[in-house]
Amino acid sequence: MQYMIHPIATVSNSRNVIKDDNWGEILSTIELTDYMHEASLKGIEDFSHLEIIFYFDKVSDAQIQYEARHPRNNKDYPEVGIFAQRGKNRPNKLGNTIVELLEVKHRTLIVKGLDAIDGTPIIDIKPVMNEFLPKSDVKQPAWSTDLMKSYWA
Numbered sequence: 001m002q003y004m005i006h007p008i009a010t011v012s013n014s015r016n017v018i019k020d021d022n023w024g025e026i027l028s029t030i031e032l033t034d035y036m037h038e039a040s041l042k043g044i045e046d047f048s049h050l051e052i053i054f055y056f057d058k059v060s061d062a063q064i065q066y067e068a069r070h071p072r073n074n075k076d077y078p079e080v081g082i083f084a085q086r087g088k089n090r091p092n093k094l095g096n097t098i099v100e101l102l103e104v105k106h107r108t109l110i111v112k113g114l115d116a117i118d119g120t121p122i123i124d125i126k127p128v129m130n131e132f133l134p135k136s137d138v139k140q141p142a143w144s145t146d147l148m149k150s151y152w153a
Contacts (some may be wrong), residue, residue, distance in 0.1 A: 008036050009030045009036065011120040012031065013116075015117045016117055017117065020072060023114075023151060026114065029108050029109070030114075041107070044125075044127065047101060047128065047129075048101060051125070051128055053094060053125075053126070054096070054123055055121045056088045056089075057120060059090075065090070067082070068081045071087065074147075076143075099111040099113045
């Protein structure tokens with residue numbers, strides 16, 4: 001079974017090279033595609049954060065990981081499956097990030113902390129609600145904390 005998904009928006013920002021770190025201060029504009037109506041954003045300004053689902057369109061099929069590997073190819077980290085990491089070389093090439101919403105301007109959103117490069121297609125936008133956040137403490141291995149130490153710097 002296959003599905004057809006059409007982008008609803010596109011990212012514009014200063015990052016045009018895929019790079020793993022320093023995403024925290026990146027400001028991005030998310031502009032709706034022509035077929036999306038401006039009214040689809042009505043009320044979104046009442047939320048402080050959004051969940052952005054996007055498509056890693058620059059990842060080639062040859063780069064897709066189906067098995068285990070060392071995150072960032074760093075042998076200091078354990079070999080783990082693609083679903084135990086957040087790398088871009090995923091089977092369906094989907095990424096998602098929670099961003100801070102700074103401003104809404106007609107058909108565009110200005111956000112902070114989106115780890116998607118300029119031109120990335122946006123698949124969906126969802127408001128972040130406390131009721132959908134984890135109810136208990138988040139557990140993660142030490143290697144993932146180390147890997148992420150400069151990601152949002």
